[in-house]
Amino acid sequence: MRYLVWILRLIIFVVVLLFALKNTQPVDVSFFADHVIAGVPLIVVMLATFVLGALLGLLITAPAVMRRRREAAKLRRELARLEEKHRRPPAAQEPASAPETVAPLAPL
Template sequence: MRLLIWIFRIVLFVLLFGFAIKNDELVNVQFFFGEMRQFPLVFVMLAFFAGGALIGASITGLSALIRRREIARLRKQLRHFEERAADRALVVQDGARAPEAH
């Protein structure tokens, strides 16, 4: 299995390396205030891909954190309701036994 993973990684690296070689032309990137610089196309594409991945990972992490807190709140609420139900069951059982004792 590890061999297949390494083969996949090598093939992916070769494909991405070939893509980078084919897209080495310079492109103009215009910043604010009229500033313009030239960068290789592959770097611009990589920067936007990395930025998008970072934003996506941040949103996913935030969503997971919110869900984890909600699950903890619901578990606490469930424990509270289970304790109340157990207390009521004890009261009902004690109430049923009390008349027999008299």
């Protein structure tokens, strides 16, 4: 299975590399307020867009991931506490006595 994953990674890498080599022509990048950067290779623009999108996606998912990690840590602590409680032998308790032995019932 490990070899299959590495073969798939290699195929994806080759496809992305060929795509990058085919898209090297220069393009003009226009920003707000008529600011233009001329002659930037298209692959650089696509790579920058990909990286910015990945960072934005990570920022959006970060709160949910942190929440899940806190919940998992809380559950692990609770599990450890319950396991410790289960391992500890119960304290010697007096045998429960019937109510009649404590105070005899009065006849009605």
